[in-house]
Amino acid sequence: MQVNDNTFLITGAASGLGAATAERIVSGGGKVVLCDLSDAVEAHARSLGDAARAVRGDVTSGDDIQAAINTAIELADGRGLAGVIHCAGIVSVAKLLDRDGNPADLDAYARTIQINLVGSFNVMRLAAATMASNSPGADGERGVIINTASIAAFDGQVGQCAYSASKAGVVGMSLPAARELSRHGIRVMAIAPGIFETPMMQGIPDDAVAALSAAVPFPKRLGKPDEYARLAEQIITNPMLNGEVIRLDGGIRMQ
Template identity: 75%
Template sequence: MQVKEGTFLITGAASGLGAATAERLAAAGAKVVLCDLNDSVTSHAAKLGERAKACMADITSSEQMQQAFDTAVAFGGQSGLSGVIHCAGVVSVAKLVDREGNPADLEAYAKTIHINLVGTFNVMRLAAAAMAKNTPTQSGERGVIINTASIAAFDGQVGQCAYSASKAGVVGMSLPAARELSRHAIRVMAIAPGVFETPMMSEIPDEAAQALAAAVPFPKRLGKAAEFAQLAEQIIVNPMLNGEVIRLDGGIRMQ
């Protein structure tokens, strides 16, 4: 799968990991469709020029995401949609029992699962249906799906039951999806980022962010969105990367 002249849909593309991925792929000669609920995605796409389009859509909506994929397929022309990099999601923190002895909010838990896990499944199924119609490339591929998990899927901390469960579900879908979609020549991969400099990270106190950075063995800092984008590009171009989850975390293991 080549990046140049390919067409890729990126969710969560208004900022952070998604925005960096859209920028890198566009710079490498790809067409990119930036998808997000935040209306700033429009201005971000405009900065990337005519090789980029913006699409506002909710990843949990069948109708809105179908429109996003229809836009991407049309943008790709005869080549259709080459791949999807799914970065959209939410972080949630809540203990099962709070300091006053009250149980966690069940609706909040269900919302996290709905966005991070059901939303991922929604994106995957629509992406697969679109790319299965492609004419295979010279290497025999029809497309690639790259999901975003998290090291919390493996090293969940206190208060991360909802978030860890949602991302563990993304990990769990990777291999069965890759096996199923192999008959369509579509690869499925997932990236599990560690602690990264993203808008989500800005929500925690500076002292906590510094402690997380210090816990990374090497390099002893937070990850950069551009490094996630670099790995996404490498997954696209390497056909042997399939059915796997790659930790991108500098060797950190959360306590």
Template identity: 75%
Template sequence: MQVKERTFLITGAASGLGAATAERLAAAGAKVVLCDLNDGVTALAARLGEGAKACLVDITSAEQMQQAFDTAVALGGERGLSGVIHCAGVVSVAKLVDRDGNPADLVSYARTVNINLVGTFNVMRLAAAAMAKNSPDDSGERGVIINTASIAAFDGQVGQCAYSASKAGVVGMSLPAARELSRHAIRVMAIAPGVFETPMMSEIPEDAVQALAANVPFPKRLGKAEEFAQLAEQIIVNPMLNGEVIRLDGGIRMQ
């Protein structure tokens, strides 16, 4: 699939991985629909030009996300929506039993799973329905869905039960979704980033961030959002990438 003159919807596009992906695809000639709860997407869309549209939406809302997909399909014209890069999500840290002997908060756990997992399913189902209506392109494709998992899906640390479970669910959906959507010529992939320089990382204590960076075998640093965006573009243009989860982590394995 080509990027130029195609239309892509990106969630979590106000900052971090989503913003970097939107900027890279727009620079390659794509039209982009930027989705986020943060109104920073409005400024980013304005900076990217008339080929960019901003949608202030909650990824767990069926109605709001349907409106965003309608916007993307309209922006795409005859070609419709070619792809989705789903980056929106939250991080949460909570032990099952805290230092005072209290159990973890169930509402907080459910919120994390609802946003990271149910929200991903919501985006996937609407994306698939929109792209299934496309005419196949020259390579026979109708679309591509790229979800964001995490290495926490495989190497979850203490206190990451909610986050790890939600991202493991994203990993678990990748292959069955790819198998199902193959009849529509829609590919499904997931990227599992390691420790990256994103606003989400700012919620972790600085000493912990530095320790994580020091544990990356090579390059010995945090990942850059632009590197995530580069991989997303490679997935779009390489038709043999399907039904797989790619770790993008510099070789780190969490303890």
């Protein structure tokens, strides 16, 4: 599969990893539908020109994601939806017990699982149903799905029970989904980013950012969103990448 002349749906596309991925795909001759709850998604789509469309949508809503897919099909002009890069998600921090011994809020835990894990499944199921009807290309390929996990799936920190569990679920879905969708010619991959310069990092003190950067073996800095986008592009164009989770973290292992 190539980026040029193909159409992709990107969730969480108003900023950060999703926004950078949209920019890279458009620069490579592709078309994108940007899906996000943020008002900023429309401005970002306009900045990308005629190759981009914006859809305000919640990844946990079947109707919203189907509307985004329908927009992608229209934009594709008969070629169909070629792939999905699912970047939408939230970060949550909450200890099982607070300093007074009170238990964590169950609704907050469920919300993290609902957005990060159930949302990923929702996007994947609807995209797969659409791509399965595409005309096969080289090797019989009909589409590619790229989910976003996290190194927290493997190296979860104190207070990350909900976030780590949600991202571990994304990791766990990758292989069985790839095996199931192989008969339709659809590949499934996941990227597990480390610590990246995204809006999720806003508000963290400079000394904390410096400490996190120093913990990365090489390069000793936070990841840049375009580095995620470059890996997504490589996954799209390399048909042997399937059923795997790739850590993109500079070699960091959180303690």
